[in-house]
Amino acid sequence: MLIDRYINNPVLTKDQVPYPVATVHNAGVVKFNGRYIMIFRSHRLNGRSILGKAESRDGFNFEVDKEPFMVPAREGVFKEYEEYGVEDPRIVFLDGEYLITYSAYSRHGVRVGLAKTRDFKSVERFSLITEADYRNIVIFPEKFNGLYARLDRPHSEISPWSIWISYSPDLVYWGESKLIMKPVQYHWDEMKIGPGAPPVKTARGWLNIYHGVFPTMDGSVYRLGVALHKLEDPSQIIAVGDEWIIQPEEAYETTGYVHNVVFTCGAVPEEDGSIKIYWGGADKVMCVGTSNIEALVDHCLDNPRKAM
Ligand code: BMA
Numbered sequence: 001m002l003i004d005r006y007i008n009n010p011v012l013t014k015d016q017v018p019y020p021v022a023t024v025h026n027a028g029v030v031k032f033n034g035r036y037i038m039i040f041r042s043h044r045l046n047g048r049s050i051l052g053k054a055e056s057r058d059g060f061n062f063e064v065d066k067e068p069f070m071v072p073a074r075e076g077v078f079k080e081y082e083e084y085g086v087e088d089p090r091i092v093f094l095d096g097e098y099l100i101t102y103s104a105y106s107r108h109g110v111r112v113g114l115a116k117t118r119d120f121k122s123v124e125r126f127s128l129i130t131e132a133d134y135r136n137i138v139i140f141p142e143k144f145n146g147l148y149a150r151l152d153r154p155h156s157e158i159s160p161w162s163i164w165i166s167y168s169p170d171l172v173y174w175g176e177s178k179l180i181m182k183p184v185q186y187h188w189d190e191m192k193i194g195p196g197a198p199p200v201k202t203a204r205g206w207l208n209i210y211h212g213v214f215p216t217m218d219g220s221v222y223r224l225g226v227a228l229h230k231l232e233d234p235s236q237i238i239a240v241g242d243e244w245i246i247q248p249e250e251a252y253e254t255t256g257y258v259h260n261v262v263f264t265c266g267a268v269p270e271e272d273g274s275i276k277i278y279w280g281g282a283d284k285v286m287c288v289g290t291s292n293i294e295a296l297v298d299h300c301l302d303n304p305r306k307a308m
Contacts, residue, residue: 002245002246002291002295002296002299003277003290004289004291005250005289006060006290008060009250009281009285009287010285010287011060011286012024012027012038012054012062012064012285013285016054016062016064017042017064018066019066019067019068021050021052022043022045023041023043023256024041024052024280024285024286025041025257025283026040026041026088026089026263026265026280026283027041027054027266027278027280027286028090028091028100028198028265029091029265029266029267029268029276029278030092030093030268031268032098034057036056036057036059037054037120038053038054038055038062038266039051039052039053039069039070039089039091039100040052040054041088041089048085048105049085049086049087049105050068050072050086051068051071051086052065052068053065053069053120059268060288062286069120069123070086070102070115071086072084072085072086077128078113080108081108081111081113082104082106082113083106083107084105085105087102087103088135088136088265089101089265090102090136090138090139090197090265090266091198091266092140093141094142096118097117098116098117098118099115099126101114101129101150102115103135103136109133110132110133111128112128112129113128114126114127114128126171129174130154130174133154133155133156134152135155135194136151136153136194136195137152137195138151139198140198140234141199141201142201144167144233144234146169147168148167148171149168150166150174151208151234152165152177153193159182160191160192161192161194162181162183162193163180163181163182163208163210164177164178164180165177165180165234166178179308180236180307180308181240181307181308183213187212187214187305188212188221188223188247189211189212189214189244190213190214190215191212191213191214191215191220192211192212193210193211193212193213193225194210194211195210196263196264196265197264197267197277197278200269200275200293201231202293204228204231204301205231205238205297205300206228206229207226207227207293207300208226209226209245209264209267209296210226211223211224211262212225212244219258220260221248222261222262223244223245223247223248223262224244224245224246224263224264224279225241226241226245226297226300228240228300237307238300238301239300239301240304240306241299241300241303242305243303245296245299246277246289247262248260250281252284252285252287253282253287254282256281256282256283257283257284258283258284259282261282262280262281263279263280263283264277264280265278266278269293273292273293273294274291274293275290275291275292275296276288277289277291
């Protein structure tokens, strides 16, 4: 087994949240000052999403802040584009600050916002970094030839839900976009793929833990897989593991707000070579499992499928 589910999953449920919410899921997680910070998504009781914050000493036992961390903007340029909610945050540490990318929903569609924090007490919105029909953006924790890089997930009819890469000199203007990975027909990720956790640097390449979706007569099934990108040029994919690394199996993954979903927005690599992968179970609770970084890299290389 590639991922050991934590025995006391779920690690966070709505019952631990001191304000009214229907779910806790799809959280970004990082280590900050020796503590695990989790920025999680919750559906409010009107079905629209906000972001909350929880903290932990060990990565398993979390305590939630009294107030939400980010609610839809009430003013400025963000207000118009966050009217329906903020969702699915990813956190990455770069240049002394934590960058948080999140989905911003409105009557104009879904785009991705970028916010910054240094202390997880105050957070500042920086820029809306895509137009509509984008979700699931993860920024690499390093620059390449002086440029920031991100994995994109635009959606279009002709090339549905695939993974692209883009670069930026300043985190505001993004370009040099290129399609790098597509769903594979009649495969567990045939319908959609999207970046999950921000890429993790390993000796053999950037580890990209992504989600893949398969349509069934009983709705879509969300699973996680792994791909390995070249260290010096992440637009080049070395290998994609043919098999998923986790699929919905436990009751907290098969039954919830949306059935049969494991969806990640964050993973924390540890000094001993292990990695804690966090995922939303059935869009309702937060779960964690432990894996081994080298084993995930081997999983990409030992039995690969084509990236496109
Ligand atoms: C995707 C997003 C995720 C969600 C998943 C399963 O399209 O909305 O936030 O976890 O569907 O419902």
